[in-house]
Amino acid sequence: MLTVRYFAGARAASGRAQEQVTAGRPLDEVLAELGRRHGPALGRVFEAASFLVDGVACRDPRAPLPAGATVDVLPPFAGG
Numbered sequence: 001m002l003t004v005r006y007f008a009g010a011r012a013a014s015g016r017a018q019e020q021v022t023a024g025r026p027l028d029e030v031l032a033e034l035g036r037r038h039g040p041a042l043g044r045v046f047e048a049a050s051f052l053v054d055g056v057a058c059r060d061p062r063a064p065l066p067a068g069a070t071v072d073v074l075p076p077f078a079g080g
Contacts, residue, residue, distance in 0.1 A: 002069040004034065010049060010073040013042040023067040027051060027058055030065065050074045 002023040006014045015038065021030055035043035051058040052072040053065060065071065 001067060002030075002065050002071060004030070004071045004073065006073050007075065008077060009075040010042065010045045013045045014038045023069065024064050026062045026064055027053070027071065028061040030071070031061075045075050046073070048076055 001020045003018055004021055005018040006016065011017055014034070019034075021033065031046050035046060051061075052074065054069055055072075058071075
């Protein structure tokens with residue numbers, strides 16, 4: 001399993017702070033599953049979000065995610 005943590009708009013769209021999903025699949029497959037599970041609002045967040053895998057920017061959405069990994073979903077933040 002791996003942990004997906006949602007921040008800001010991703011948390012609002014998913015209705016949760018985090019959840020567990022099956023590891024060994026690429027990020028794009030995990031995101032497709034989560035989009036189906038939580039609806040189109042989360043899919044729209046994914047389109048603009050950045051993703052960290054164990055604290056490192058994910059550059060290859062087709063690379064398999066290892067068991068025990070943590071994926072952070074970071075939508076664009078506004079601030080000043």
